[in-house]
Amino acid sequence: MRVLIIGGTGLISRGIIKHLLARGADVTMYNRGQRQAPIPGEVKAVHGDRNDYATFEKTFASQSFDVVIDMICFSEPQAQSSVRAFGGRCEQFIFCSTVCTYSPQTPGRVIVDENFEQNPVTQYGKDKVLCERVFEQAQSDGKFKVTNIRPSSTYGPGNPLIDNIEFNAVAWDRMERGRPVICGGDGLGLWVSTHRDDCGKLFAYSALNPKTYGQSYNATRERNFTWRDFYREGASVFGKKVNLIFMPADWIVAHDPKRFGVLDGITRYHGAYDSSKAMRDVPEFRCEIDWPRGAQETLEDVKRRGAWRSSDNDPVYESMIEKALAAGVKPVEA
Ligand SMILES: NC(=O)c1ccc[n+]([C@@H]2O[C@H](COP(=O)([O-])OP(=O)(O)OC[C@H]3O[C@@H](n4cnc5c(N)ncnc54)[C@H](OP(=O)(O)O)[C@@H]3O)[C@@H](O)[C@H]2O)c1
Numbered sequence: 001m002r003v004l005i006i007g008g009t010g011l012i013s014r015g016i017i018k019h020l021l022a023r024g025a026d027v028t029m030y031n032r033g034q035r036q037a038p039i040p041g042e043v044k045a046v047h048g049d050r051n052d053y054a055t056f057e058k059t060f061a062s063q064s065f066d067v068v069i070d071m072i073c074f075s076e077p078q079a080q081s082s083v084r085a086f087g088g089r090c091e092q093f094i095f096c097s098t099v100c101t102y103s104p105q106t107p108g109r110v111i112v113d114e115n116f117e118q119n120p121v122t123q124y125g126k127d128k129v130l131c132e133r134v135f136e137q138a139q140s141d142g143k144f145k146v147t148n149i150r151p152s153s154t155y156g157p158g159n160p161l162i163d164n165i166e167f168n169a170v171a172w173d174r175m176e177r178g179r180p181v182i183c184g185g186d187g188l189g190l191w192v193s194t195h196r197d198d199c200g201k202l203f204a205y206s207a208l209n210p211k212t213y214g215q216s217y218n219a220t221r222e223r224n225f226t227w228r229d230f231y232r233e234g235a236s237v238f239g240k241k242v243n244l245i246f247m248p249a250d251w252i253v254a255h256d257p258k259r260f261g262v263l264d265g266i267t268r269y270h271g272a273y274d275s276s277k278a279m280r281d282v283p284e285f286r287c288e289i290d291w292p293r294g295a296q297e298t299l300e301d302v303k304r305r306g307a308w309r310s311s312d313n314d315p316v317y318e319s320m321i322e323k324a325l326a327a328g329v330k331p332v333e334a
Pocket of ligand 1: 011
């Protein structure tokens with residue numbers, strides 16, 4: 001099986017490549033060559049910028065692959081470029097989409113499956129919907145078979161670890177040092193965190209699996225939980241308990257809209273997904289890495305890389321804590 005992955009050195013890409021190599025696939029990755037990432041085994045590299053559409057498309061004009069996996073397509077023009085590059089030159093095209101394509105409302109069945117309305121809040125989600133439509137049209141035109149895979153929050157070594165209010169969360173240092181942590185809402189919002197090695201399995205084993213042609217799949221682990229669970233189990237990595245200070249999302253975001261943008265656009269809403277369709281059609285897709293174990297591995301890696309974010313000298317966070325306590329908000333043990 002000849003597979004081309006657009007990206008390849010990023011977080012989820014590395015989980016995918018690990019499982020593709022385990023399947024014995026012949027893997028080529030395409031990226032700008034700006035990141036030194038440990039890729040296990042033999043992976044061929046082609047360097048270039050996908051946003052230079054003419055060169056990108058010419059690079060692959062005389063090549064064909066069984067499967068192309070596009071990890072870094074975020075806009076309609078990029079999607080159209082991929083169709084020009086790979087239409088008629090691959091059997092299957094796997095597009096890495098996102099659960100941010102769904103409406104943030106809570107569905108009647110509570111957990112979002114792949115049929116739920118795609119009415120996103122973020123520009124990121126809106127653009128990914130447009131990409132999905134481009135690829136579906138390409139399938140209708142007979143250019144290739146398309147599989148949309150929609151990860152939700154995916155984490156793992158090589159990247160920082162998110163919390164409820166920011167991507168590169170200072171909360172981990174606060175938890176380790178027994179300091180209280182701020183959480184949006186009442187901490188009862190639903191969430192799911194999936195390790196990139198588990199997520200990568202769905203991409204790798206969807207490859208050349210005819211059941212996945214023309215289908216969309218959520219790529220999350222089975223256990224949805226609340227933010228209180230997220231923090232309690234996260235703090236257990238340090239053998240600690242954590243005190244949470246619950247404040248309204250708008251109040252937190254107003255303190256630094258850029259820093260707390262993830263809360264504004266994503267984590268203030270329920271983020272709970274049903275991936276049973278993926279497990280049905282791709283039996284190899286089983287998530288095995290539980291949250292405390294994956295969080296521990298990721299946090300150890302952050303420390304090893306010297307990327308640990310200290311909670312000292314963080315006047316924005318400190319002023320939020322002071323204001324909340326002064327207003328009479330009581331910390332709650334998660
Ligand atoms: N992580 C999550 O929680 C999450 C959740 C939902 C969906 N997703 C989706 O996951 C995908 C990201 O996957 P990932 O984690 O493997 O990627 P990533 O960590 O964002 O890494 C990006 C990869 O693409 C390459 N790249 C970036 N810009 C490029 C360009 N202009 N031309 C060529 N190569 C380029 C990078 O290498 P160079 O820098 O060397 O070029 C790198 O290999 C996105 O589609 C995102 O929407 C992620």
